[in-house]
Amino acid sequence: GAVVSQHPSWVICKSGTSVKIECRSLDFQATTMFWYRQFPKQSLMLMATSNEGSKATYEQGVEKDKFLINHASLTLSTLTVTSAHPEDSSFYICSARTDPGQGETQYFGPGTRLLVL
């Protein structure tokens, strides 16, 4: 149980285009999903917290107009990187929470590798 999927697993795009990444909880309903970014040999950095039916809460320094998050249902959240630039190239990982807890109930997706040329 508690499986989270992401699509696509990797994407290459031209600078200036927009890219949408989907995060799905496959066997549970997730009222809260989290989006992280991970650069090579660095840790996961939380970008935003996404609650179903409401606006996402962004971490300090994350541009909400550049990283659009939509959590339209209890099993799907999307992250759209708008007008992508090479510095946006990274590994994007989502997680979904099964129950209220202290972090142990977060399950992570397999990640999406984005390369912006």
Next chain:
Amino acid sequence: QKEVEQDPGPLSVPEGAIVSLNCTYSNSAFQYFMWYRQYSRKGPELLMYTYSSGNKEDGRFTAQVDKSSKYISLFIRDSQPSDSATYLCAMSMPGGGNKLTFGTGTQLKVEL
């Protein structure tokens, strides 16, 4: 100073060795501690969760928390090549909205 410090490694050990992975933290508000395993190009997988000082054992894995020293450890006994991965510590605080703060991860390689 980062909130959570973790030696990035890489750490290379022979098969069967006992591995010790460690994290220190500066914020005493952290009360919940997790260890994740991340294989290359994959998402993190939860290994251990603890919330009190002391030891917690699960198979070949033992998590240790010392809140007075702000120090946590993960021990792997009888290490296997399949344990080769990056190990991330993570922690959260009460009322923190379930947000996790991660260490940088330690890259482990278990060699035959």
